[in-house]
Amino acid sequence: MITPGSQYLDEQINTVKENGFLRYRTGELPTWCPGCGYFGITDAILKACLELNLKNEEICAISGIGCAGRYPVFMNVYGFHTLHGRSIPVASGVKLAREDLTVFAVAGDGDALGIGGGHLPHIARKNIDITLFLFDNSIYGLTKGQSSATTLFGQATSSHPGGNPDTPLNPIKLALAYGASFVARGFAGDPEGLKHLAKEAITHKGFSFLHITTPCVTFDKFNFTWKNLKENHSYIDQSIHNVTDMESAMRIAEHERFKLGVFYKDSNRLSYHENLRNIASKKA
Amino acid sequence: MPKNDHYVIIGNGPAGNLAADTLRDSDPDARITIVSNESMTYYYRHKLTEFIKGKAREEDLTVRPYSVYKDKNIRLRLGQQVDKIDPNKKIIYLKHMETVSYTKLIIATGASPRALPSVSNFSKCLNVLSTYSDALAQIPMINKNKTFLVLGGDIISFKFIRMLKDMGKEVTTLLYSEAFWPFSLEADMAQQVKKSLSDKGVTVISDDHIKSVKKSGEAFDIVTEKGLNQSFDSVYSFLGMIPNIRFILGSGIDTDRGILVDDHLKTNFDDVYAAGDCAQIYNPDMKSYWLSIGWNNAKIQGTLAAQNLLGAHKVINPAPQKILEVEGLKINTSWWESF
């Protein structure tokens, strides 16, 4: 909450205009529920692109089905809204065809960990240089609130009114286990911090897995709410955690569900393209 | 005329309809909208008493069926009340929270029953009969009830009283001679009226005022200032008509008793005209402002307003004198002074 004495409206508007991240938006007003966390994510990604000074036309955003699927509609880049769970392969295809592009795969939890879960391990081990933004609201929003792969155990959903019998996936652990070369978690409620993570993920060479926690304001009124997420989230103390230390990363991922920040980063590992080139050169 | 004109007419009475027709004749493709707060199309108001008696059917009342509006490509908005007007923005705000913008506006809202301030605190107990839906709603009640008190404050009341008598009801009327409408009843007139009413078997009370009306069960207890204390099945108030202009107040359009218009029927706004019972016009011969009553005046004014709105410069002359018959008493009026 701001105290009286912060900027006046006219001053604020000028700041925003000079800042200039508006150029990464389209004219379309987002159709997400008012109050949706995806707005925060959008805000962060826009600002990240701005600070990396990416050219709009050199960005591709590929999404699947679901609320997250709408993301490219609102971002002023080459966007592609594909099929449920299939955003990763399409994005991968784009990247393989055009290495010069910056490619985002945008997927919800149902998309990337549910129906499309099968694709995740393979893109990770191939280490194809795309960034996966995993919008994780831990629910199926578009089908009106059924359990998803990250829904808490015992959480009541419309498909499990009595409580979700399934243990939720731990996306960070998965990504680590699948061997993603960049694994981080951000929070929609902290666009500033998320922006920094997004920048790092985008600039990382190889497959970057950015898990973003966000509430579903419409279908989860009790568990992953704005309030709860804000209270529980905290950043990894980078002074004691070395991002190249897989064990430590696993340990944090395992034991501290709500830690934010970079878990693991292997900058030395070669990306798919580089491997392809090397193999090619060996042959030669 | 630019094609994007939107003529809006408030009021679906004779003035409104004649105006609409005039506009349509001269401008085949203009958008024309009539807004009316009645749920029934253009109908004969004076036949309502017949309708209640059962002598007239709905189609007998109807002047113009809905289909005609469709054929003439006139958008008829029925049952919709205007909340307020912004003549600067040229927007009409409807009660049900919808905005309608116009390029030219004709106000022909006519008049509605008057409530004297002195009756304000018990007005809830009074019935008025001025619209078709009033009639619809009251028919069962009128048929059921036996004894009626009629606050006879205007010429219309006599027609209603006659209706009641024809239906064999017991009628008492309280004659508001001094606040009579549309002119105050001089003593001798009052006498004649009183007589001819009494002859019809109507109990007439004069020179007395209602002090209170209270609902007791189905009936209403009436107490007058002179101490009369009696109970009636239902109480009707006919205290004359006042122009329907409440919604205009504060809009910037000048009003007094009615909407003040010049002799071209134009208000103080260039695109806003008023016609019919709601228009108040200064007349040099009478050295006074006048409001018209009556069907024909309305028709004439509606037509003229439309013509002037389309660029003509016709001047309205005071309505032709018209003889009213009030209980066998000839009264010469088609206008009255503002009071």
Place this chain on the structure above:
Amino acid sequence: MSDIDIVVEICGSAGEGTISAGEILSRFMSEEGYDIMSFDSYPAEIRGFGKCVAHSRISRTRVLTPGKYSDVLIALNDSHSISQLPVLKEQGVLIYDNKPPKYHDEDKSIAGWLEPGMIPYGIPLNELAIKAAGNARGRNMVALGAFAALFGISQDAFIQSVKRRYGKKKQVVIDNNVDSFVEGFNWTRDNVRKIDFHLFDSSPSDVKRDQLIINGNEAVARGALAAGLHLYAGYPITPATKIMEILSKELPKKGGVFLQTEDEISSIGHVMGAGFAGKRAMTGTSGPGFCLMSEFTGLSVMAEVPAVIVNSQRGGPSTGLPTKHEQSDLNIALFGGSGDSPRVVIAPTSVDQCYQAAVLALYIAEKYQTLVILLIDFFLSNSIKNLDPPPPPDPRYLNANIAPGKDELKDYKRYQITENGISPRTIPGTPGGMFFSTGLEHDERGKPVYDTKTHTLMTEKRFRKHREILKEIPEPRITGWEGQGDIGVVSWGSSAGAAEEAVILACEKGLKVGSFSSMVLSPFPANALVRFCDRFKTILVPEMNYSGQFANMIAPIVTRPVMRLNMVTGLPMASEDILKKIKEIK
């Protein structure tokens, strides 16, 4: 009025409680002894944008269709409701919010579109809701209150019903709803002058009918449960999701298993596994999901593993119209998948039939070791009907697996070629009954072989089952003119109700018209159809698809000219439409 037959539509945007308001009303009316059929349509968007319509027909006599035109329109959202006005009858009643917090733009307010005869009742829904509960969420209940006050419904009776409905909810929720209702009721009673003629005879019958008020999805689920379903695997998809949601609640209680899988491919996989293990299993989906499952349908037929797939059809092709009604999956149901794969297709024509169909499906799948596709549609899935609780199914439907006798087990052939096509099947765990199943063509023992003879014999065997099944399916439903007539209306699925209603109306008008519908479409009772058709000069096939998939199917069978009535309006078939066509043909 004694023969009350009123169609009420509640229209609003998603999230405004439109659907639940409709449900509450239907429930109450049924308790009051009325026959009701309701039909909701809602958008794919989550909230704030999409249009929702809860449509209920309330009648003293049996209703076959939800009715095309409405007598009462309750508008919770103006811009959406305007598009419902065309289906409001001439004397129709409109209940709308005459005091929303903001002004509508020109022509965006429903009150701006009334025609004479229509009877508007402006109620300050928003304000009253806020008065009652502090926020506008209760608008729907306020509207119901107004409705009740206007149409002579007893306030107490209604409140009781609401309380029953919200029984388990938090007290505050119940109170808010009741308060909002009362607020609307009293305000309307005190401030509104009723001028329409509709009136329910509020017969204060203390004995409330305890009927089921269920939609097709629920009926299917209940049927399946009654038929001893043990496992259900599903993946959320409109309009079949509800089946899953019910079974996830009910199955565990009966020791069954429900799981929500990561996709339809996995769902049908689980079903096959359970079927192989000798348990009754089922999955439910809609067109797009059904396509995913296609790869498994062939396996079910080939490996002769029981599987039941409920396909609630929606507008297609592809993602199509998720929330619109259509009957266009008949072809994929009958012919989808690779190779000659005979499958059973059951298409119930009404909510009550959904129940029997589910029982029949699980029975046939188990007994005939094959794939059964239960073909319902968006309308059936969502059309709510009140019906008396059906009796428990005949025991013979419950344990139908034909197991091998002792002698047969000595030299057990899992895919033994038999007269009726059914090879006795052992359930895993049966001593000596071990076998090998595969999706490859195989011999009687299940060993993959591709020689001409085996493939021919096995294909014949698999098709022979249908002859037998034909003996077990219910008689086709035939109504209307009984002698030699002019037009025979042959319909399927949810359109049958409309067809029957149309035929009844036509007969009342003195036309010689009859109606034919069969719940089972594959195998199809062709002889009965032929007998029926021979009685009429022309055959009319109304169905909600463009290509006339059903007409194409029967045209070769019947000896009469087949006229078609194909519509892809996204709405349920209406008797008016069929009646109109009948008159055209005459």
Place this chain on the structure above:
Amino acid sequence: MKNTDRYKKNLIVSTGKNKTYASESVKSIIYSTDPRDFGQVKKSIPCQDACPAHTNIPGYIRCIHEKRFGRAYELNRLANILPGVLGRICSRPCELYCRHGEPDLGKPVSICSLKRSAADFKSPMHRILEGLYSPSGKKVAVIGAGPAGLGAAHELSVLGHKAVIYEAFEKPGGMLMYGIPDFRLPRNVLMLEIENILRLGVELKTGVKVGTDVSLDSLLSDYDAVVIATGCTMPNRLGAPGEDLEHVYSGVRFMEQVNNGETPYVGKNVMVIGDGFTAMDCARSAVRLGAAEVKVNIRKTEEYMPIDDQEKHEVKFEKIRFYSLVDTKRIIGEKGKVTGIEFLRTKLEYSPNPPYRNAVPIENSEFILPADSVIVAIGQQPFPGEISGKIEQNGARILTRESGFSTSITGLFATGDCASGASNVITAIANGRKCAVDVDEFLIGRKRKIHVVRLESVDNTDRDRAYDFIKRTPMNTLDFDQRVSQRSNEVEKGYNEEQAAQESKRCYLCSLKYEIDTTACIYCSACIDVAPRDCIKMIQDVSMNPDGSFGHYTETRNWNNVSAIAIDNERCIRCGQCYEVCPMDCISVTKTERIELNIEE
């Protein structure tokens, strides 16, 4: 404000942003002199801005809501020293501008009646708070014990000066005592509140007429300063023939007689000319004097009468008729007595200044109406006392310096209607106070007070959205025969305590400012979703008014132009819904008050 010494603790330190921060001892409170804050207070607290005395209206209504009637009364007293009086007879300029009265939001809060409730329900032993300055040893004479004089005298004594009032009439109060009838203002209420002023050591000399009993010069020599507040006592004349006939009264004199308990002849048929409050008082008094038919003749139409609707209703309720669009040509009489009036018809024409209408007589439209008596109440002007000639004047009014009250004679000040021309009570009181501050500066040699905007962040508004739908509580009044049976019966009975509580809920508390911090906002439009009207906007720009307030908000529906989601505080009805739902907690609520701080030496 609250208690002056509190601010003495927090010395004001000027910062870059025209803002001054309070010391930590007080919770985050800021005193700002930034024009944008003044603009905000001016524009978004319309009632307070409309009040000539800038009464802290949201403040005292809040107190009534909290049943702290004494506090409410004191908040009023800070701005005007006669709350009980004004709670009855104020001309309510504030209510015209009350946000609740805006289109589609219902009727204005009845601010005035609530003011009265505060007076009615404060405890009888109520403690009056006065932030007194220590005595200065200076003496000031105030001429006239009317609203302006009283206002000046009170403020002067608060500032530590000895004030002596010279009043020509027998009783203090001026127009309040002799102009306004007691059925609108019971005299005990008036006297009590005058008492409260005198208790500060103000000396009141009644029955002393400056000019005859004592000369202005002697006052000027005896006192360190003199304030003239003699008001407007000279009735304007029609300038039409027959004005001096018998039974033709001026409004002022007529009311003087009535208020002295006399019963001037009115006859059966009374014609009142004029459309102001005085005219209404005359007409209503005439009814009580037994007139059968009373007509109020006005040149324009009812719509343009300078009186509020409630007054109009009361007048009509007493069977008085408005006779509009007429202009008096002459008053006709026989044998010296009035018998009727000849009128001319008028028509409305546009005029460039408010209310933008002139009444223009129509040629040869004469007609005559009978009358037994005529009361001409068309305003007053200052009485040309002995000062005339000695001092620069503007017409009959005393000329005062630009933005001040000093006259052409050093040490002589003039305030109230005698300087401003006929106005209303609240303006007079306000000017009285302002004048006193001028006098103080003159006596002390420097300003002792400045205006700042006090900003205090609050965390809840405890208003319930349902309050916004409460209907305006009508005033309880006597019925007709009780009014005429005893002419001093007060017509308005005031609210009862629970009515007052109910009515107080209706106030939006516009002094609360709602702001969105764009740096934290994620543009999720949760606030817009719950907005009760178009008060929260997606904007690309905002313009600035000369007075420092924000002007036009340029809205946009283009995502890529939306530079901010902003709350338009001139549309905002402070329902608090947005504050509740904002996921980023980037909406702040700030209590803004325009207050006086005193400057240390």
